Amino acid sequence: MLGYFKYYNFFIDNISALLKMNNKSLQIALPVGMSFYVFSAISYMVDVYREKYSADKSFLNVVLYICFFPKLMSGPIVRADKFLPQLNAWNSLRIEDFKTGIQMFVIGMFKKMVLADHLGVFVDNVFYAPTAYSSLTVIWATVTYSLQIYFDFSGYSDMAIGISRMLGFRFDNNFNYPYLSKNLTEFWKRWHISLSSWLQEYLYIPLGGNRKGRFKTYINLFLTMLIGGLWHGADWSFVLWGVLHGVGLIIHKMFREWKKILSEDVFETNKIWEICSIIFTFIYVNFCWIFFRADNIQQGIAILKQIIAFTNGINQPYTWTMFAILLLMISSIMVLKNVRDKKISAIELHYPVIDMDSVIGLSLFWILCGLTIGMAYYGNTAFIYDAF
Amino acid sequence: MALNSFLFVVFFMGLYILTAIESHFFRGNLKVKNAIFKCNLLLGSYLLIVYINWHFAVVMTVIAVVTYICTIGIEKHRKKSSWIIQGGVYYVC
Numbered sequence: 001m002l003g004y005f006k007y008y009n010f011f012i013d014n015i016s017a018l019l020k021m022n023n024k025s026l027q028i029a030l031p032v033g034m035s036f037y038v039f040s041a042i043s044y045m046v047d048v049y050r051e052k053y054s055a056d057k058s059f060l061n062v063v064l065y066i067c068f069f070p071k072l073m074s075g076p077i078v079r080a081d082k083f084l085p086q087l088n089a090w091n092s093l094r095i096e097d098f099k100t101g102i103q104m105f106v107i108g109m110f111k112k113m114v115l116a117d118h119l120g121v122f123v124d125n126v127f128y129a130p131t132a133y134s135s136l137t138v139i140w141a142t143v144t145y146s147l148q149i150y151f152d153f154s155g156y157s158d159m160a161i162g163i164s165r166m167l168g169f170r171f172d173n174n175f176n177y178p179y180l181s182k183n184l185t186e187f188w189k190r191w192h193i194s195l196s197s198w199l200q201e202y203l204y205i206p207l208g209g210n211r212k213g214r215f216k217t218y219i220n221l222f223l224t225m226l227i228g229g230l231w232h233g234a235d236w237s238f239v240l241w242g243v244l245h246g247v248g249l250i251i252h253k254m255f256r257e258w259k260k261i262l263s264e265d266v267f268e269t270n271k272i273w274e275i276c277s278i279i280f281t282f283i284y285v286n287f288c289w290i291f292f293r294a295d296n297i298q299q300g301i302a303i304l305k306q307i308i309a310f311t312n313g314i315n316q317p318y319t320w321t322m323f324a325i326l327l328l329m330i331s332s333i334m335v336l337k338n339v340r341d342k343k344i345s346a347i348e349l350h351y352p353v354i355d356m357d358s359v360i361g362l363s364l365f366w367i368l369c370g371l372t373i374g375m376a377y378y379g380n381t382a383f384i385y386d387a388f
Numbered sequence: 389m390a391l392n393s394f395l396f397v398v399f400f401m402g403l404y405i406l407t408a409i410e411s412h413f414f415r416g417n418l419k420v421k422n423a424i425f426k427c428n429l430l431l432g433s434y435l436l437i438v439y440i441n442w443h444f445a446v447v448m449t450v451i452a453v454v455t456y457i458c459t460i461g462i463e464k465h466r467k468k469s470s471w472i473i474q475g476g477v478y479y480v481c
Contacts, residue, residue, distance in 0.1 A: 001447065001450070001451060001479065001480050001481070002480065002481050003481055005447070029441065029443070031441070031443070031444040031447045031448065032437065032440055032441070032444055034444075034447065037448065037451060038451065038480050038481065041451055041452075041454075041455040041480050042477055042480060042481070044455060044459060045455060045458050045459055045462070045473055045476050045477060046473065046477070048459045048462050048463065049462050049470075049472075049473040054463060055459035055460050055462065055463045056459070057460070059456050060426055060427075060430065061426070062452055062455055062456040062459070063430060063449070063452040063456075064426060064429055064430055064433070066448060066451060066452040066455060067430075067433040067434070067437065067448050067452065068429065068433060069429070069432050069433040069436050069437075072433060072436070072437065087426065088422070090422055090425055091418050091421065091422065092411050092415075092421070093404070093407060093408055093411055163400060166404065167404070167407070167429070
């Protein structure tokens with residue numbers, strides 16, 4: 001099913017080009033959220049096969065697990081053992097769940113409609129004609145895209161998890177400040193957590209994981225990321241994006257083993273090293289996003305050439321990017337401080353952020369709603385991950 | 389058809405209010421309340437997907453049916469379960 005709807009044209013186009021045959025691609029519309037619910041279905045079947053839990057006898061429950069509307073379009077990929085027990089145990093709507101859920105929903109909307117969509121206008125302009133812009137503007141556009149995709153997808157996830165919460169379902173967060181990661185391995189533990197854990201459990205480990213020697217581990221990592229890239233879209237630019245992440249993960253694994261040989265913990269304790277690691281990881285992730293955003297590999301290369309060329313061109317004001325960076329920094333500092341003070345996981349700390357029982361809390365909530373409506377971008381903008 | 393944020397909020401509010409009213413009505417009978425809640429969610433999910441494109445609802449239903457049959461089959465025929473799981477995964481992929 002997924003192969004037909006998502007990859008048929010990709011393979012036909014490539015085979016036709018390779019064999020110089022007439023192109024026989026079809027007009028196929030990819031069903032919304034198909035990649036997400038196919039992964040949910042696979043995880044459920046595999047878990048039942050592995051006897052992790054027994055199959056649900058109710059057809060209604062299984063249909064609902066596949067097509068539960070808040071997570072239908074772009075995930076998160078919730079496992080059946082998380083969803084079905086909550087569905088069966090549901091007994092009423094709770095006001096506490098509503099208060100927390102609506103906060104998550106509104107914050108998600110703010111991220112998507114105010115931040116991501118405004119950032120997207122600048123990114124679209126630069127990626128449409130990169131050669132018209134100065135190198136500095138193109139670099140800034142790539143940084144802006146990193147922010148845009150984060151706010152877009154984490155905004156969607158917050159909205160989906162918030163709606164589920166209002167209905168009485170508790171799902172894990174899908175993002176945990178990924179741009180604060182000190183290496184690529186950590187990045188994949190913080191970015192799109194439901195997908196990376198799915199890939200680890202149903203692809204990387206069945207391939208052998210790290211149990212069959214160093215070389216096989218590298219191959220498994222590479223294959224997992226390659227398939228992860230292809231999952232995002234049927235295009236060579238996504239394949240390249242997956243390859244780059246695979247190579248990055250292999251290099252990090254090699255580096256970790258080298259550190260073990262040296263048995264130096266200077267890397268772990270040194271603050272400057274820590275900050276440099278965060279910056280370096282961000283730069284690499286940012287570089288990979290270029291191919292993810294580009295319409296094809298040629299466009300990605302054109303952007304890289306424009307960056308390296310250091311030429312003059314149109315300079316654009318960066319107001320929204322600065323605003324987004326500022327908000328991200330403030331929220332990161334607040335979360336890091338709270339994590340240290342309360343000694344708990346950053347994921348647990350996200351919500352509820354506002355005490356809706358107090359007048360100040362309630363006022364803050366309505367201010368946030370007003371800001372979201374007032375500052376939102378009302379152009380035609382879909383969620384980036386809708387296309388996957 | 390594209391679904392905009394405003395329509396989605398209206399749809400969700402409708403579903404939520406409906407669930408709250410039904411929940412109040414059947415507060416004495418947990419089993420019925422749970423069943424109605426599930427039906428509401430299913431109806432909401434299908435309404436949403438049909439609004440976008442009704443063909444997508446067919447694809448989703450086929451995947452759900454295959455998943456259901458495979459998982460029940462795996463449990464019933466443990467000895468042949470590797471064939472069933474392979475068939476199921478190949479089909480949805």
